Amino acid sequence: MQKREYFTHFNPASVPSPCFVIDKAAIEDNLKILNRVQCESGAKVLGALKAFSCWSLAPLFRQYLSGICASGLHEARLGREEFGGEVHCYSAAYKESDLIEILKIADHVLFNSFSQWSRFKSLALAARNVRPELQFGIRINPEHSEGDVALYDPCAPCSRMGVTIAQFEQALRDDPAIINGISGLHFHTLCQQDLPPLQRTLAVVEEKFGQYFSQIKWINFGGGHHISREDYQVDELIELIKSFRSRHQLQVYLEPGEAVALRSGVLVAEVLDITWNGIAQAVLDTSATCHMPDVLEMPYRADVLRAGMSHEFAHTYRLGGMTCLAGDVIGDYSFREPLAVGQRIIFDDMAHYTMVKTTTFNGINLPAIAIWDSRTDELNLIREFGYDDFKHRLS
Numbered sequence: 001m002q003k004r005e006y007f008t009h010f011n012p013a014s015v016p017s018p019c020f021v022i023d024k025a026a027i028e029d030n031l032k033i034l035n036r037v038q039c040e041s042g043a044k045v046l047g048a049l050k051a052f053s054c055w056s057l058a059p060l061f062r063q064y065l066s067g068i069c070a071s072g073l074h075e076a077r078l079g080r081e082e083f084g085g086e087v088h089c090y091s092a093a094y095k096e097s098d099l100i101e102i103l104k105i106a107d108h109v110l111f112n113s114f115s116q117w118s119r120f121k122s123l124a125l126a127a128r129n130v131r132p133e134l135q136f137g138i139r140i141n142p143e144h145s146e147g148d149v150a151l152y153d154p155c156a157p158c159s160r161m162g163v164t165i166a167q168f169e170q171a172l173r174d175d176p177a178i179i180n181g182i183s184g185l186h187f188h189t190l191c192q193q194d195l196p197p198l199q200r201t202l203a204v205v206e207e208k209f210g211q212y213f214s215q216i217k218w219i220n221f222g223g224g225h226h227i228s229r230e231d232y233q234v235d236e237l238i239e240l241i242k243s244f245r246s247r248h249q250l251q252v253y254l255e256p257g258e259a260v261a262l263r264s265g266v267l268v269a270e271v272l273d274i275t276w277n278g279i280a281q282a283v284l285d286t287s288a289t290c291h292m293p294d295v296l297e298m299p300y301r302a303d304v305l306r307a308g309m310s311h312e313f314a315h316t317y318r319l320g321g322m323t324c325l326a327g328d329v330i331g332d333y334s335f336r337e338p339l340a341v342g343q344r345i346i347f348d349d350m351a352h353y354t355m356v357k358t359t360t361f362n363g364i365n366l367p368a369i370a371i372w373d374s375r376t377d378e379l380n381l382i383r384e385f386g387y388d389d390f391k392h393r394l395s
Contacts, residue, residue: 004029004230006374007266007305012344014379017270018286018367020355025374026264027057027351030228031064034259037227037234038066041241043252046088048223049075051257051352055082056371056382061260067107069223069255073098080105088220088253090139090186092160094120103127103134110137110186110220113163114171114178125181137184137220138163144204146189146197147224149298155189162187165208183217185209190224192258195233198225199240210248218251228259258352265351266305267291267367271343272322279332280317282339287321288330290364292350293357295330303348307333315339323362360390 006026015021034045044066055078061068067085070076079087089102090110099120102109109124111117117124117138128134141162147153154161163171171178189201198221206213213219226232241252269286288295295302310316313334321328330347339345358366366385372378 004263006263007346007348010266010346010372010374012268012346015268015370015381016368016384017268017344018284018291018365019268019370019381020265020350020367021268021370021372022054022057022261022265022351023372023374024057024060027261028060028064030260030262030264031060033228033234034256035064037238037241037254041238041252042245043241043254044086045254045256046086047083047260048255048257049079049083050356051223052261053078053356054351054369054371056369058082058084061085070106073101076102076106088255096120096123099123104131107133108135108137108184108220110139110184112139112161114138114167117182118175118178121181128181135183135218136181137186137216137218138168138182139186139188140165140168140205140209142187142189142201142204142208144189144201146193146201147191149191151297152191168209168212179212179215182215184219185212185216186220186222188222188224188255190222192226193224194226194229194231195236195240198237202240202244213248213250216250218253219248220253220255223255223257225254225256226259226262227254227256228262261351263349265349265354267347267350267354269345269347271339271341271345274317274339274341280315282317282319283322284319284330284345285322286347286367287323287325287328287361287364289321289323289325289328290359290361291321291367292330292347292354293359294353296327301331302350304333305346305348307335307345310334319345321364323364325361360393363390365390 006023038045046067046069047065048069050071062084068079068083069088072091076089086107088108089106092112139162141164145155269284273283275281310332313336315338316334318332319330369383370381
């Protein structure tokens with residue numbers, strides 16, 4: 001299936017550099033796909049703010065999704081204040097002061113362990129007396145890995161994420177009433193994956209935990225589903241959910257993050273200098289470590305529009321950031337024409353897990369944020385950053 005292209009006619013000189021540019025049309029296309037899954041399967045789809053939380057686009061979220069999922073108090077608060085719909089919150093552990101506030105604004109609160117649930121159970125149930133719609137869940141660990149990158153594998157050996165079946169059963173033997181107040185289960189095994197890994201995971205979850213499904217009302221399939229990718233098996237996903245719901249009479253939730261923002265954003269950067277040390281070096285006004293850290297952490301190769309692999313075209317450059325970190329290297333890319341100081345470069349697919357991870361290491365400025373609509377060419381610069389943003393996060 002052909003890859004959707006949105007930025008082929010975008011003018012990078014129309015925004016300051018560096019700048020994240022989000023295409024409203026691309027976001028809406030992704031959300032329409034997710035909404036189709038909701039409407040046809042009966043599942044509820046939540047946008048994961050940990051991946052993409054550009055609240056200027058919250059009206060689109062409210063139009064197409066059932067709500068958001070958060071990883072802590074601040075995301076939950078942003079979800080309640082800006083995005084609307086259901087607010088679900090999961091954290092590997094809660095501070096009591098944070099949980100007190102979360103219980104005031106979240107609809108589902110998910111606990112990572114029975115020890116945290118036991119510690120805060122009375123607090124949680126008291127909050128539900130005030131807000132009867134409040135529901136609680138336990139994250140389970142099916143001990144089934146599907147990810148290729150250990151950094152993003154929540155089911156790796158010795159993972160701190162979720163309750164294994166052995167721990168689950170031991171907790172029930174120790175205190176059969178510990179499950180009282182729990183109305184749902186949550187699992188998460190995927191990272192940038194399509195349907196077959198979910199099918200395999202679900203089979204393991206049903207085998208290990210299916211005996212407890214009669215005691216709950218809902219189950220959350222977590223995130224990592226690349227549902228809006230062009231080759232994702234959307235029809236098969238819909239049938240999988242319908243079949244599961246028919247077997248178990250449970251409400252199903254999905255929490256895609258990247259799928260909300262796939263192909264929807266770019267990072268515009270500018271060439272500051274060109275040097276030579278064994279290879280042509282182009283130093284940019286952006287940074288891997290500050291503005292696209294997954295390039296170094298995962299690691300992965302960021303796509304550059306109208307560029308190729310090293311030596312694929314006539315002119316090859318090593319693209320690097322402007323920080324003092326020697327390893328602040330984005331990668332080696334080739335271009336049909338030589339680069340020049342002042343030239344703009346566009347890094348593709350930079351909306352998810354970039355804007356939410358930026359830092360001001362070395363005092364490097366944060367990229368501006370712009371919303372563009374590829375259907376109309378309307379462009380709005382919604383945020384620029386400066387010295388005050390750097391200073392005020394310090395003391």
